[in-house]
Amino acid sequence: xxxxxxxxxxxxxxxxxxxxxxxxxxxxxxxxxxxxxxxxxxxxxxxxxxxxxxxxxxxxxxxxxxxxxxxxxxxxxxxxxxxxxxxxxxxxxxxxxxxxxxxxxxxxxxxxxxxxxxxxxxxxxxxxxxxxxxxxxxxxxxxxxxxxxxxxxxxxxxxxxxxxxxxxxxxxxxxxxxxxxxxxxxxxxxxxxxxxxxxxxxxxxxxxxxxxxxxxxxxxxxxxxxxxxxxxxxxxxxxxxxxxxxxxxxxxxxxxxxxxxxxxxxxxxxxxxxxxxxxxxxxx
Numbered sequence: 001x002x003x004x005x006x007x008x009x010x011x012x013x014x015x016x017x018x019x020x021x022x023x024x025x026x027x028x029x030x031x032x033x034x035x036x037x038x039x040x041x042x043x044x045x046x047x048x049x050x051x052x053x054x055x056x057x058x059x060x061x062x063x064x065x066x067x068x069x070x071x072x073x074x075x076x077x078x079x080x081x082x083x084x085x086x087x088x089x090x091x092x093x094x095x096x097x098x099x100x101x102x103x104x105x106x107x108x109x110x111x112x113x114x115x116x117x118x119x120x121x122x123x124x125x126x127x128x129x130x131x132x133x134x135x136x137x138x139x140x141x142x143x144x145x146x147x148x149x150x151x152x153x154x155x156x157x158x159x160x161x162x163x164x165x166x167x168x169x170x171x172x173x174x175x176x177x178x179x180x181x182x183x184x185x186x187x188x189x190x191x192x193x194x195x196x197x198x199x200x201x202x203x204x205x206x207x208x209x210x211x212x213x214x215x216x217x218x219x220x221x222x223x224x225x226x227x228x229x230x231x232x233x234x235x236x237x238x239x240x241x242x243x244x245x246x247x248x249x250x251x252x253x254x255x256x257x258x259x260x261x262x263x264x265x266x267x268x269x270x271x272x273x274x275x276x277x278x279x280x281x282x283x284x
Contacts, residue, residue: 027096030089031148038079038281039208041160045074046169048162049229050261055171066226067261073159073169074235079281080156080164083199083210084218085141088127093141104132104271128198130216130276135246135268138219138277145279152282155221158263159237160280161249165213165260167206175212175260177203190214194251196274213258216274217250224265236284248275 047054049070052061060068087105094101108125111118123129133141139155146153156164165175172179176192187194192202192214204210222228222239224247239247248264251274256262266275 023096027148030092031145034145035149037081039082040079041164043075043077044168045072046163048073048159051171061259062256066263069229071229071232072234073237075159075163076236076284078160081278082208084130084276084278086127086199087125087129087131090131102271124196129196130199132275133277134271135219142279153279154282155219155277156280157238158220158222158247161220164207164209173259175205177205181258214251216276217248217252219277220247220249222247
């Protein structure tokens with residue numbers, strides 16, 4: 001190897017090393033930001049499911065069978081990101097881990113802007129709006145945060161999500177700031193959104209969690225089974241061992257879909273409007 005070749009080789013080695021170190025620092029910064037944004041949720045025991053028969057008119061809130069029977073759940077302390085993961089955070093992660101921009105983002109970014117609707121769709125992929133992801137990318141993002149920080153980070157279980165939405169399992173029907181939804185109030189004056197907004201645009205629930213009602217919904221770690229509540233274990237339930245669809249929680253697009261007890265599901269590869277996520281730190 002002549003001197004010139006040697007110098008070039010050393011230069012490439014040094015530059016590569018510097019780039020890798022810069023990338024490690026950027027990854028550490030993002031992962032730490034996610035962890036620092038988490039709200040502590042003190043564990044406890046609560047009755048999960050349709051609690052309508054225990055309050056008010058003593059009637060079920062929902063005609064759905066999958067949120068029954070009401071059953072006791074006992075959860076260990078955990079933390080949850082106060083917001084859904086944003087497009088800014090999600091796209092930065094994709095870039096830093098050499099993953100492709102997701103199909104939904106590309107589709108919206110490359111669409112022809114010919115109407116107000118097109119303009120609105122383009123706005124919805126702004127950095128401070130909730131990201132749209134399939135379940136696998138959501139799962140990988142949360143576990144990556146855990147790998148970088150050395151913490152047990154994952155998607156929330158269904159029991160964790162409902163417990164947090166109901167402000168530690170209280171008998172709260174709605175996961176907004178005041179547990180009220182008045183059909184006579186115009187959308188512009190609601191304390192949540194039926195549409196999409198930058199995260200944190202509306203008041204949080206009493207635990208300090210934003211958009212547990214409205215602004216999309218959250219992928220959940222659990223597989224979905226309609227009859228799971230009939231045989232769910234009490235201590236830190238993790239959902240069925242397998243399945244074909246993953247649980248989705250949050251605003252599910254109907255009157256019953258506004259209730260914090262309502263269960264949704266979809267195939268893990270689904271990547272479309274509203275399919276966002278948040279992460280939790282586990283202690284068990």
